[in-house]
Amino acid sequence: MEEMILKLKQEIIEVLNLEDVKPEDIDNDAPLFGEGLGLDSIDALELIVLMEKNYGIKLQDPAKGKEIFKSINVMADYIQKNRTR
Amino acid sequence: MANGKSVLITGCGIISAIGNGKSEVLDALLSNRTGIGPLKYLKTSHKEFPVGEVKMSDSEMESLMGIEPGTPVTRTALMGMVAMHEALADAHLDRCDLNRVAFINGTTVGGMDKSEQYYTDFIENDSRNEYIKTHDCGSCSEMIADRFGRFKYITTISTACSSAANAIELGADMIRSGEADIVVAGGTECITKFHLNGFNSLMILDHGQCRPFDAERAGLNLGEGAAYLVLESKESAERRGVEILAQLSGYGNACDAFHQTASSPDGEGAFLAMSKALADAGLKPSDIDYINAHGTGTPNNDLSESQAMKRLFGQELPPISSTKSLTGHTTSASGSVEAVICIFALRNGFVPVNYAWANPMDDGIIPNMELKPAGRLRHVLCNSFGFGGNDSSLVLTLTDKTL
Amino acid sequence: MTQKKSIKVVSVKQISIQQPLSEEWMDSPLTYQDDYVKAIDPDFRQFISAGDARRMGKLLKRALATSLSALKDGGIENPDAIITGTGFGSVENTELFLDAMVREGEQMLKPTQFMQSTHNTASSLIGIHTRCHGYNSTYTQKGLSFDSALYDAWLQFRLGKIGSALVGGHDEMTPVFAGFMRKAGHVKEGEICSEAAVSVLLTDRTDVPALCTLEGLILLNDPEPGELAAAIHSVTGGQVPSAIMTGISGNNENDSRYGFLKELFNGTPILRYKHLFGVNFSSSAIGFYAAACCLKKGEVPACLTADGIPVKTDGGILIVNAVEGRHYSISLLKPICGEL
Numbered sequence: 001m002e003e004m005i006l007k008l009k010q011e012i013i014e015v016l017n018l019e020d021v022k023p024e025d026i027d028n029d030a031p032l033f034g035e036g037l038g039l040d041s042i043d044a045l046e047l048i049v050l051m052e053k054n055y056g057i058k059l060q061d062p063a064k065g066k067e068i069f070k071s072i073n074v075m076a077d078y079i080q081k082n083r084t085r
Numbered sequence: 086m087a088n089g090k091s092v093l094i095t096g097c098g099i100i101s102a103i104g105n106g107k108s109e110v111l112d113a114l115l116s117n118r119t120g121i122g123p124l125k126y127l128k129t130s131h132k133e134f135p136v137g138e139v140k141m142s143d144s145e146m147e148s149l150m151g152i153e154p155g156t157p158v159t160r161t162a163l164m165g166m167v168a169m170h171e172a173l174a175d176a177h178l179d180r181c182d183l184n185r186v187a188f189i190n191g192t193t194v195g196g197m198d199k200s201e202q203y204y205t206d207f208i209e210n211d212s213r214n215e216y217i218k219t220h221d222c223g224s225c226s227e228m229i230a231d232r233f234g235r236f237k238y239i240t241t242i243s244t245a246c247s248s249a250a251n252a253i254e255l256g257a258d259m260i261r262s263g264e265a266d267i268v269v270a271g272g273t274e275c276i277t278k279f280h281l282n283g284f285n286s287l288m289i290l291d292h293g294q295c296r297p298f299d300a301e302r303a304g305l306n307l308g309e310g311a312a313y314l315v316l317e318s319k320e321s322a323e324r325r326g327v328e329i330l331a332q333l334s335g336y337g338n339a340c341d342a343f344h345q346t347a348s349s350p351d352g353e354g355a356f357l358a359m360s361k362a363l364a365d366a367g368l369k370p371s372d373i374d375y376i377n378a379h380g381t382g383t384p385n386n387d388l389s390e391s392q393a394m395k396r397l398f399g400q401e402l403p404p405i406s407s408t409k410s411l412t413g414h415t416t417s418a419s420g421s422v423e424a425v426i427c428i429f430a431l432r433n434g435f436v437p438v439n440y441a442w443a444n445p446m447d448d449g450i451i452p453n454m455e456l457k458p459a460g461r462l463r464h465v466l467c468n469s470f471g472f473g474g475n476d477s478s479l480v481l482t483l484t485d486k487t488l
Numbered sequence: 489m490t491q492k493k494s495i496k497v498v499s500v501k502q503i504s505i506q507q508p509l510s511e512e513w514m515d516s517p518l519t520y521q522d523d524y525v526k527a528i529d530p531d532f533r534q535f536i537s538a539g540d541a542r543r544m545g546k547l548l549k550r551a552l553a554t555s556l557s558a559l560k561d562g563g564i565e566n567p568d569a570i571i572t573g574t575g576f577g578s579v580e581n582t583e584l585f586l587d588a589m590v591r592e593g594e595q596m597l598k599p600t601q602f603m604q605s606t607h608n609t610a611s612s613l614i615g616i617h618t619r620c621h622g623y624n625s626t627y628t629q630k631g632l633s634f635d636s637a638l639y640d641a642w643l644q645f646r647l648g649k650i651g652s653a654l655v656g657g658h659d660e661m662t663p664v665f666a667g668f669m670r671k672a673g674h675v676k677e678g679e680i681c682s683e684a685a686v687s688v689l690l691t692d693r694t695d696v697p698a699l700c701t702l703e704g705l706i707l708l709n710d711p712e713p714g715e716l717a718a719a720i721h722s723v724t725g726g727q728v729p730s731a732i733m734t735g736i737s738g739n740n741e742n743d744s745r746y747g748f749l750k751e752l753f754n755g756t757p758i759l760r761y762k763h764l765f766g767v768n769f770s771s772s773a774i775g776f777y778a779a780a781c782c783l784k785k786g787e788v789p790a791c792l793t794a795d796g797i798p799v800k801t802d803g804g805i806l807i808v809n810a811v812e813g814r815h816y817s818i819s820l821l822k823p824i825c826g827e828l
Binding site for chain 3: 201223
């Protein structure tokens with residue numbers, strides 16, 4: 001799981017172009033949206049694309065993204081349970 | 086009027102999903118007939134999205150416009166030509182008149198319908214080089230203009246969904262300042278894979294018929310089309326002895342300055358654009374008899390626009406409808422397509438229905454569902470709010486001469 | 489009703505293939521042998537936070553940096569209008585999205601790339617950053633894009649609708665689109681295909697120090713014989729300027745379009761800037777910028793003249809931009825006389 005979380009953080013940093021952020025800077029339980037990393041609705045859409053591209057998980061409802069992308073741990077957990085790749 | 090010279094409308098032309106030309110479009114509005122349906126003309130893998138396509142192929146439009154087969158031309162330009170043709174005829178403008186006429190065109194996709202088809206060729210070989218020249222928006226406007234003659238000035242505005250409205254505003258400024266007597270202004274846009282996929286990536290397309298201002302709305306349906314208004318000074322219209330269709334009595338442009346794809350929760354940009362337009366026209370909110378809303382059917386726009394209208398009109402909201410559930414969202418052309426619809430409403434005394442609406446929003450406006458207005462239509466407000474917070478509103482007024 | 493208030497150029501900033509946000513090029517211009525040169529970027533972090541910058545392609549960063557810089561220099565925080573010209577828009581993002589769509593199919597495409605690709609992104613971004621709710625628009629008319637944006641501002645000043653305006657001309661170029669520019673003939677043999685971002689702050693307020701005044705502006709499409717000369721006469725008021733800033737580039741076909749100026753203004757120095765700044769759809773913005781810099785200095789530097797001899801600017805600089813041999817913009821910048 002730890003390896004997967006590290007990979008996920010690297011993917012998020014790359015896809016969202018968070019140049020100055022390193023994986024160790026992202027707390028696994030910190031909120032990703034609003035405070036914490038301060039991501040917004042466009043970032044949520046990018047993460048939806050990432051989920052499909054890298055893990056084969058297709059999210060039809062953008063609103064569901066809010067729950068799944070709550071934190072790194074929540075996201076990793078969801079991917080673990082639903083990945084098809 | 087509030088700001089100097091009157092800006093009159095002496096002609097218009099339109100092509101859209103609900104009709105090719107003024108009389109077909111008017112008939113569809115009076116019959117409440119939508120032009121939204123399954124994709125037919127655009128070659129895309131996304132067949133699941135209903136769209137408002139113009140019911141003509143490129144070759145049919147080329148034939149209609151007398152374009153020689155093999156001439157590099159794009160779908161956006163073709164629709165523009167069809168609408169321009171009707172507008173010029175409507176205003177009794179001949180080829181030789183055009184050297185006094187400016188052309189302000191709104192488009193964002195330009196020639197992308199061809200570029201996305203030939204992109205690989207553009208890079209790898211020289212077989213489609215003539216289409217590289219048709220890619221950009223400015224070239225699209227020139228192609229439309231050149232089909233008819235030499236205009237004194239051509240320019241292109243690209244502010245996404247408010248492009249055509251902004252084109253009309255610039256045209257009006259040219260007339261008010263005496264820079265031109267006659268301006269053809271509006272917009273044109275065809276559906277492309279590029280922006281169909283773009284909007285899909287933003288997850289704002291409805292997989293079914295769009296429902297502006299409905300509590301269950303799930304997004305927009307893309308549309309395509311073109312429409313132009315012939316704007317003219319009073320002196321020129323009198324000199325030429327042409328009929329006046331309506332007056333552009335006010336307009337306003339404001340920036341929401343909030344986010345690139347979402348509108349602010351309190352609809353600040355929309356509120357300011359509408360307020361400016363009313364002030365420009367020297368009118369109070371209570372003078373407005375109908376609002377043609379931007380009303381795309383996205384959760385965000387319809388809520389934001391509702392807030393803005395409520396802030397401005399308070400409890401005294403006039404009848405409001407979005408016609409995008411009939412025409413689809415014609416993006417860059419929507420400002421002029423809907424301005425033409427407003428002119429029809431004024432001159433024929435009806436209020437377009439907000440087709441497909443059923444469930445009231447919690448915090449939204451209740452749109453108009455009755456063709457027959459409560460009273461006479463004198464002034465109407467037409468809203469166009471674009472990505473990037475480029476918000477514009479037009480006030481169209483029935484002139485006494487046409488009563 | 490038109491007003492005859494003086495429109496002043498308060499500040500001008502550029503990022504191009506010359507030293508960015510600087511007038512160093514006037515004394516020590518950079519020279520290039522390549523036919524495609526990318527702009528030299530400043531450190532954007534002095535203008536844009538990492539969080540904001542992460543989504544922006546180069547065009548957007550440059551548009552924002554030059555805008556914020558021009559506003560700061562000019563001491564105006566909230567202009568009444570923000571108007572941008574761009575010939576091709578955000579090419580970088582357009583290409584990324586289009587490329588992915590064509591090569592990989594219509595699935596899993598990136599919303600950021602689409603969002604940033606629309607032409608009006610720069611203008612709206614500037615509005616967001618400055619929190620300006622005023623007039624905001626974007627023009628795209630190939631080599632007349634900046635001129636069209638300037639014309640809109642010009643009209644609004646004359647109608648008394650605005651007291652200040654930030655007008656920009658921004659174009660970026662990727663290797664792929666540079667290839668397109670050449671194939672379509674927009675960039676010709678002997679010309680450098682380049683990038684440029686220019687922001688110009690204008691005002692008609694009398695209490696703001698300025699570089700020069702904008703005295704006239706006319707745009708023409710396919711002028712008839714005599715119309716062009718008449719437009720120039722109208723803009724100059726029949727007077728002879730100190731020099732004429734043109735889009736002469738070293739390519740014969742392009743340069744022949746400016747030949748008529750020698751007849752109209754026998755002996756007046758003809759200036760050029762494309763040999764230093766290259767060619768792109770926002771070149772005319774560079775021409776405007778260069779002319780304003782000359783007026784600020786009181787002199788045209790040797791690097792812009794045909795014979796390498798500096799020219800005094802007391803009589804103002806006429807700017808003539810010829811696009812594809814059919815479109816023209818004519819404007820006149822004059823020195824500030826005795827005011828602030």
